[in-house]
Amino acid sequence: MNKINIAEKFTLFTEEWTPKVIAESNGQLVKIAKGSGELVWHKHDHEDELFIVFKGQLTLQLRTEDIVLNAGEMYVVTKGIEHCPKAEPDTHFMMIEPSSTAHTGETVSEITVSSEQQERI
Template identity: 75%
Template sequence: MNKVDIAEKFTLFTEEWTPKIIAESNGQLVKIAKGSGELVWHQHDNEDELFIVFKGKLTLQMRDKNIELGIGEMYVVPRGVEHCPLAEPNTHFMMIEPAQTAHTGSVSDDVTVALEDQHWI
């Protein structure tokens, strides 16, 4: 594997809420995405989901609290916790999660990206 320039990878796409795979390690996928507004309420029954913000502000809404992440901050949403990412316009973030993690858990919505449609960039 070659080194990855994360900032450059963010320049290669404009779609929002569509994870792009940039690396794999021990069955975990490293994905980046851009977001504005709200995604969809969902949960991952069997997987934790780690978020790291590179640009903007990402709020991880949960039923009992909100976690606000700025540049350089991270949070792990524990498995089974319902959450809804909310992003300021043009927020850039990374997710690290098991390869089998469905984009929006068991929720299917217009913004859901199927596992087979998540591509490497």
């Protein structure tokens, strides 16, 4: 395994809300993504989802509150909690989650990326 320059990895793509796998450790995928606007409301019944913001601002809308994350901040959305990520323009963030985690849980939309479609960069 070679070291990974995360900032460099963010330069390799322009798509939004399309996670890119950059590493795997003990069945956990390390993914990066860019976002602007909202994704979709969804939940993961069996997996927690950790978000770390590198650039911009990511709001994790929950049914009970909004969690606002700025660069350098992180939050874990506990399994079973419905959430809708919302990002300021050109927000860059990382997710660490089990490889079994579906992009938008059971919710399927035109923006959903299947496990087979997730690109490794």
